[in-house]
Amino acid sequence: DSGVTQTPKHLITATGQRVTLRCSPRSGDLSVYWYQQSLDQGLQFLIQYYNGEERAKGNILERFSAQQFPDLHSELNLSSLELGDSALYFCASSEGQGVGETQYFGPGTRLLVL
Amino acid sequence: EDKVVQSPLSLVVHEGDTVTLNCSYEVTNFRSLLWYKQEKKAPTFLFMLTSSGIEKKSGRLSSILDKKELFSILNITATQTGDSAIYLCAVEPETHNTNAGKSTFGDGTTLTVKP
Numbered sequence: 001d002s003g004v005t006q007t008p009k010h011l012i013t014a015t016g017q018r019v020t021l022r023c024s025p026r027s028g029d030l031s032v033y034w035y036q037q038s039l040d041q042g043l044q045f046l047i048q049y050y051n052g053e054e055r056a057k058g059n060i061l062e063r064f065s066a067q068q069f070p071d072l073h074s075e076l077n078l079s080s081l082e083l084g085d086s087a088l089y090f091c092a093s094s095e096g097q098g099v100g101e102t103q104y105f106g107p108g109t110r111l112l113v114l
Numbered sequence: 115e116d117k118v119v120q121s122p123l124s125l126v127v128h129e130g131d132t133v134t135l136n137c138s139y140e141v142t143n144f145r146s147l148l149w150y151k152q153e154k155k156a157p158t159f160l161f162m163l164t165s166s167g168i169e170k171k172s173g174r175l176s177s178i179l180d181k182k183e184l185f186s187i188l189n190i191t192a193t194q195t196g197d198s199a200i201y202l203c204a205v206e207p208e209t210h211n212t213n214a215g216k217s218t219f220g221d222g223t224t225l226t227v228k229p
Contacts, residue, residue, distance in 0.1 A: 002156065004156075035219075042219060042220070042222065043157075043222075044219070045216055045218070045219070048216070056216040057216075090156055090157070102159050103148075104159070105150075105156035105159075107155045107156050108155065108156050
């Protein structure tokens with residue numbers, strides 16, 4: 001158990017819909033990262049937040065957005081969903097700003113878009 | 115664009131065999147390389163390597179980095195069925211204000227250890 005929690009575990013929805021994935025970092029960790037893992041793309045870094053502020057941005061679509069709240073939990077919003085958005089979405093956290101730090105991963109949320 | 119290539123893509127061995135997994139990278143301003151093990155759930159951290167030639171070891175697993183040739187290897191000796199997993203390699207760049215934490219992952223090596 002990494003100490004990072006993600007909800008929900010599984011999510012099935014239809015194309016065009018919007019979903020919100022939630023992540024609670026390990027106690028004391030200030031950075032939260034979101035990753036997408038799909039069969040054809042492998043693991044892709046999406047975005048990092050540090051202490052409420054966006055810190056780094058990776059391959060995140062404009063239809064996706066995220067935020068980190070004052071209590072440090074984070075939400076990833078996926079809108080206008082397409083079939084290709086079906087994937088495993090991981091959240092990770094680290095203690096500081098991230099470079100070279102150990103990232104602790106949550107169990108992931110499996111999204112299926114029908 | 116940063117790039118991480120892992121080989122082989124998949125590997126099937128028998129218990130007791132030794133395996134070597136490879137990770138080569140092309141990254142601007144390299145900072146560190148990390149190895150993860152992913153089973154059915156989330157990836158778990160194995161090693162972080164920043165310096166060339168210094169082996170990191172944990173039980174039957176060891177890893178080393180060559181910053182001149184831009185690759186790393188992960189060795190697993192006396193493999194067990196519990197080692198079956200996807201092994202992921204990731205590299206992180208040096209800190210820039212807009213680039214902290216932006217790691218690039220390889221596609222992974224799937225290891226299957228048969229009894």
